[in-house]
Amino acid sequence: MSNNILEVSKLTKKYGRKTVVKGISFEVREGEIFGILGPNGAGKTTTLEMIETLRPIDSGTALIDGIDVSKEQYKIRSIIGVQPQSPGFQDKTKLTELIDMFAASYGKKVDARSILDQVDLGDRANSFVENLSGGQKQRFSIVTALVHNPRVFFLDEPTTGLDPQARRNLWKLIKQIRKKGISVIITTHYMDEAEVLCDRIAIMDRGEIIALDTPKKLIKDLLNRGFKKRQHVEQANLEDVFLDLTGKELRG
Amino acid sequence: MSLRQKFLTVWVFFIVNLKRLFRDRMALFFTFLFPLIFLFVFGALNRSTSLSFKVAIINESQTIVATEFVKNATANKILKVNSEVKDFAHANQLMSRGELDATIELPKEFGEIKNGLPSGTAIVHYTQNNEQAAQTITSILDTQFQEINAKFTRMPKPFSVTREQNNEHSLSTFDYTFTGLLGFAILGAGIFGPMNYFPELKKMGILRRLHTTPLRVWQYFLSAMLGNSVSGLLSIALMFIVALIVFDLKVIGSYLSLVPFLVFGIVLILGIGLALGGWAKNERQAAPLGNIIVFPMMFLSGTFFPRFLMPEWLQGITFYIPLTPVIDGARMIMAEGKNLIDIWPQLGIMAVWLVVIYVIAFRVFRWE
Numbered sequence: 001m002s003n004n005i006l007e008v009s010k011l012t013k014k015y016g017r018k019t020v021v022k023g024i025s026f027e028v029r030e031g032e033i034f035g036i037l038g039p040n041g042a043g044k045t046t047t048l049e050m051i052e053t054l055r056p057i058d059s060g061t062a063l064i065d066g067i068d069v070s071k072e073q074y075k076i077r078s079i080i081g082v083q084p085q086s087p088g089f090q091d092k093t094k095l096t097e098l099i100d101m102f103a104a105s106y107g108k109k110v111d112a113r114s115i116l117d118q119v120d121l122g123d124r125a126n127s128f129v130e131n132l133s134g135g136q137k138q139r140f141s142i143v144t145a146l147v148h149n150p151r152v153f154f155l156d157e158p159t160t161g162l163d164p165q166a167r168r169n170l171w172k173l174i175k176q177i178r179k180k181g182i183s184v185i186i187t188t189h190y191m192d193e194a195e196v197l198c199d200r201i202a203i204m205d206r207g208e209i210i211a212l213d214t215p216k217k218l219i220k221d222l223l224n225r226g227f228k229k230r231q232h233v234e235q236a237n238l239e240d241v242f243l244d245l246t247g248k249e250l251r252g
Numbered sequence: 253m254s255l256r257q258k259f260l261t262v263w264v265f266f267i268v269n270l271k272r273l274f275r276d277r278m279a280l281f282f283t284f285l286f287p288l289i290f291l292f293v294f295g296a297l298n299r300s301t302s303l304s305f306k307v308a309i310i311n312e313s314q315t316i317v318a319t320e321f322v323k324n325a326t327a328n329k330i331l332k333v334n335s336e337v338k339d340f341a342h343a344n345q346l347m348s349r350g351e352l353d354a355t356i357e358l359p360k361e362f363g364e365i366k367n368g369l370p371s372g373t374a375i376v377h378y379t380q381n382n383e384q385a386a387q388t389i390t391s392i393l394d395t396q397f398q399e400i401n402a403k404f405t406r407m408p409k410p411f412s413v414t415r416e417q418n419n420e421h422s423l424s425t426f427d428y429t430f431t432g433l434l435g436f437a438i439l440g441a442g443i444f445g446p447m448n449y450f451p452e453l454k455k456m457g458i459l460r461r462l463h464t465t466p467l468r469v470w471q472y473f474l475s476a477m478l479g480n481s482v483s484g485l486l487s488i489a490l491m492f493i494v495a496l497i498v499f500d501l502k503v504i505g506s507y508l509s510l511v512p513f514l515v516f517g518i519v520l521i522l523g524i525g526l527a528l529g530g531w532a533k534n535e536r537q538a539a540p541l542g543n544i545i546v547f548p549m550m551f552l553s554g555t556f557f558p559r560f561l562m563p564e565w566l567q568g569i570t571f572y573i574p575l576t577p578v579i580d581g582a583r584m585i586m587a588e589g590k591n592l593i594d595i596w597p598q599l600g601i602m603a604v605w606l607v608v609i610y611v612i613a614f615r616v617f618r619w620e
Contacts, residue, residue, distance in 0.1 A: 052464055074466045078253070082464035088456030092275040097268045104264035105465035107257030145464075 005030045005152055005183045006051070010060035013046050020046050022207040023060060028152075033174065033184040035198035037191070042204040044187040045085070048154055051185075052082050065151055078106055081150035081182075085157050087141035089129040096125050099144060106148035119143050119173065120250075135166030135250065142173060146182070153177060155186045159193060164243055169250045171197055258471060265475035273483055282444065284487050287437035291491055294429045294556075295499040304330050305353040305385050308337035308346070315363030317370050325356070330392060340377075347378070353385040354378040356393070369404050427502065430495050431583040432555040434488060434514070435575050439550060441484050442521035443528065446476065447542045450529030454620055463619035473526055473613070477519050484518040485511070505585035509592050513585060516599075517578035520606050524574070527613035533620075549575050574605045 006028040013021040021043045028034040036044050049055040051062045053073045062069040069076050089098055099112035116122045119139040124132065132140060138158060146153065155174070159167045174197060178184055188194055194201050195215045203211040203218075211218060273279050309325060311318050326333045334352060337343050343355040355377040362372035374393060378386035453459045462472070495501035503510075524545065532538035550556070552566075553575035559567050570576055577598035584590040584598070592599065 054460070054463060074468075077464060077466045080464070082461070084457055084461055084464075086457060087461065088458045089461075090272065090453065090456075090458055092272050093268060097271065100264050101268050102465065104261045105462060105467040107253040107261055107466070109260070 003030045004028065005065055006034075006185070007063045008047075008051065008060070009062075011047065011050060011057060011062060012059045013043070013050060013055065014058050020207050021050070024204070024207075024209045025060075026202055026209060026212055028183055028185060029199075031178065031181055031183055032199040033178055033186065033197050035194045035201035036185065036187045036204060037189075037194055037201055038187075038204035043207040044204055045156060047204070048156055048185070048187060052080060052154055053077055078148065079151045081145035081148070081153040083142055083145050083153070083155040083158055085160070087137065089141075089144075091130050092128055094126050094128065095121060095140060098129065098140075099147060102144045103147045108148055110147055115143050115147065116140075133251075135162055135169065138162060138166065138170060139173065142170075142177075146177065149180075150182060152183045152185060155184065157187055157189065159188070159190065163251065164239060165246070165248060165250050167193070168243075168248060253466065258468075261467065262471050262475045262478070265472065266478040269475065269479050270482060273479070279445070283441050283483050284490055286440065287433060287487055287491055288494060290436060291430075291433050291494055292498075294433060295426065295495070304332050305389055306332045306334060306351065307389065308334045308343045308352055308355045309358065310338070310340060310343065310355060311358045311362075312360045313358050313362040313364075313372070315370070317363030317372070318358045321358065321363075321374075324396070328392075331389070343377070347382070350381075353382050354389050356389070424502070426495075426499055427583065427587045428554075428558045430491075430499075430501055431579050431586060432558075433491065434582055435517075435553060435555045435579040436550065437487055437491060438484060438514075438518050438521050438578065439546065439555070439575060441487060442480060442518060442523075443525040443542060443546055445480070446522070446525035446529035447532070447538045448529075448535065450526075451532050451535045451538050454532075454618075455534060457620070460620040469530075469614060469617050473610075476526060477522060480522045481515050481518050485514065488514060503586050504589035505587070506589075506591065509590075510582065510585045513581055513592060513595075513599075516602060516606075517582070520574060520578065520602050520609065523606065523609035523613050527609060527616060530613055530617035533618065549573055552576075554579050572601060574602070574609070577601045 004027040008027070009025045010023040011021055011025070012019065012023045024043075024047065036047065038044050046055065050057050051064070051069060053069055053076050057070045064076055065079060067075050067079075093101075095116060096112035099110065099115055103110040103112075113122065113125055116125050119142070121136060121140055121143075124136065129137060129140065142155075142158075158174075159170055162170065171193070174184060174186070186197065198215060200212065200214050201218070202209045213221070273283070307325075309322055311322055322333075325331055326335070334346070337346065337352070337355070340355070343352060346352040347355065357375040357377060359372065359375065362374065363370050364372065374397075376386050376390050376393070450459070492501070492503075496503075528538055528542050528545070532541070552570040553559070553573050554570075555575070559570055559576070562570065581595045581598035581602075584595050585592075
C-alpha cells in the first residue's frame with residue numbers, strides 16, 4: 001500500500017437520468033491539504049458527501065486508509081471529521097456541552113475546556129453558539145469536527161461569508177491541523193485560498209476532474225501553453241490596503 | 253466502540269438535552285404549565301357540577317316557623333340560597349338568565365296556626381327549563397316538612413328509609429378527568445415535542461452533522477426516551493401535587509405500579525412523535541400528519557370525556573387506540589387499586605403498539 005490516505009476510483013453518482021459525478025478518480029496523500037475547485041454545480045459537494053458516507057455511492061469505490069467507504073460506514077465515520085458548508089448547532093447549549101456531545105458521538109470523553117482554549121474560545125466556554133460571531137462559530141465548528149483526532153478532515157467551503165481577518169485566521173488554523181498529521185480535503189471558490197493552502201488541487205467541472213496537480217505546476221503549464229496576463233505594475237491590491245488599514249488581528 | 257462507550261453517548265446526549273430543556277421557556281411552558289392550566293380548568297368545572305341548586309327564598313310570612321325555615325334552608329348544603337333577592341321581579345330576572353334554578357315562596361299565612369297546629373304550603377316557582385331542579389327541590393322540602401310534621405303529629409310510621417355508606421370506592425368525575433389529563437400531558441410532550449423539534453434540527457443541519465459521526469439512530473432515540481421520561485414524570489408529578497392538594501384526588505393504588513406504568517406510556521407515545529418528527533423533512537410536512545393522528549386519538553381515547561359515554565361499537569374500536577390503554581391502565585391503578593398483573597390486557601395492547609410504532613419510527617427516520 002502506498003501512503004495514500006484516500007483513494008477514489010471511478011466514483012459515480014446519478015440523480016435520475018442526470019449523472020452529476022462521472023466516474024472520477026484521484027488520490028490524496030497522507031498529511032497533504034488537497035483542494036477541490038470548481039464552479040457551482042460541478043459536483044464537488046456530492047463527491048465529498050459520497051466519501052463522507054452521507055450519500056450512497058452508485059458505482060466506483062472510495063477507500064479511506066484502506067477501508068471501503070460503502071462497506072464500513074461506521075468505521076469510516078470514526079476516522080473522518082466533517083465541516084459542512086453551513087454548520088448548525090442546537091441552541092441554548094453551552095459550547096462545552098456541545099463539545100461533550102460530539103465527543104460522546106464518537107464514544108469519547110474529552111477536556112472540553114482545553115479544546116476550546118486551542119482556538120481562543122476558552123473565555124466563551126459557557127456561551128451558547130447563537131451568541132458567537134461568524135468567525136468564532138466557524139472555529140468552534142472545526143474543533144467539534146476534530147474532537148476524535150480523525151485521520152482525514154473534510155471542509156466544504158469553510159471561508160464563505162467571513163471577513164478577510166477571519167479568513168486568514170482560518171487558513172492558519174487549517175495549516176496547524178495539517179501539522180498534527182491530519183490530511184485535509186477542502187472545497188472552495190476562492191483561488192487565493194487554494195493557492196495559499198493547498199498542496200495539490202483538482203479542478204472539477206460538469207462532474208469530471210479536468211485538471212489535477214500542484215497550484216504551481218498548473219500555473220506553469222498554463223504559461224507554457226502561451227498564456228499571457230495583462231501585466232500589473234502594482235505590488236499591492238485592494239485587499240492589502242484593507243488589511244493594512246484595519247490590521248491583521250482577528251475580530252470578534 | 254464498546255457497549256459501554258455506546259451508552260456513554262446516550263447518557264451525555266440525555267444530560268445535555270435535559271439541561272437545555274430547562275433553559276427553554278417555551279418548552280417549559282408546554283411541558284409543565286400547559287397541562288396544569290388544563291387541570292385547573294377541568295378541575296374547577298367538575299367542582300361546580302357537584303349537586304346543588306341555586307335558589308332564592310321570598311318570605312312574606314312573619315311567623316316563627318317561617319323564620320326558622322329560612323334559617324335551616326340557608327344552612328342546607330344542597331340549596332345555595334341567594335340572600336340578595338328580596339322580591340319576585342329580581343328573582344324572575346335571575347331565573348330567566350339561568351342564575352337561579354328556582355324561587356321558594358313562603359306565603360303570608362305560612363306557619364299560622366290552624367286547627368291547633370301551625371301549617372302552610374311553600375311554593376316552588378321555576379321556569380320551563382328547570383323542571384328537574386324544581387322536582388328535586390320540592391322533594392327535598394317535602395322531606396323536611398315530613399320531619400317537622402312528625403314532631404307535631406305522633407302517628408306511627410310503618411315504612412321508612414335510611415341510608416348507609418358502604419366501603420367500596422367509586423370513581424368521581426374528577427378521577428376520570430384526572431387520568432384523562434395525564435393522557436393529555438403524555439400526548440402533548442411525547443408527540444408535539446419531537447414533531448416540532450426534529451424538523452428544526454434538520455433545517456439547521458444539526459442532524460446531518462451528527463450523521464457524519466458514528467452516532468446511531470437507536471442511541472439518539474434512547475436518549476430522547478430517557479429525557480422524555482424524566483420531563484414527563486416531573487410534569488405528571490406536578491399535576492399530582494396540585495390534584496392532591498387542590499382537588500382532593502384519591503389515589504388507592506400503589507405508586508410503585510403507577511410510575512413504571514406511566515414511563516411505559518410515555519415511551520410508547522413518544523415513539524409516535526419520533527416517527528413523525530424523524531420522518532418529516534420540515535414543519536409543514538409534520539404538522540398536518542401530526543394533527544390527523546393526535547386529535548382523533550385525543551378525543552377517542554378518553555382524555556377529555558370518558559369512553560363509557562360512547563356507543564358500544566365505538567368503545568370496542570377505541571379500546572385498541574394506543575393512548576386508550578395508557579389512560580385506562582392509569583385509572584385502574586390509581587382509582588381501582590389494581591396492580592400491573594391485573595391490567596395485563598392494557599399492557600399487552602401497549603406492548604404490541606410499542607413494537608409497531610418503533611419499527612415504523614426506525615424505518616422512516618431521516619437525518620436531513
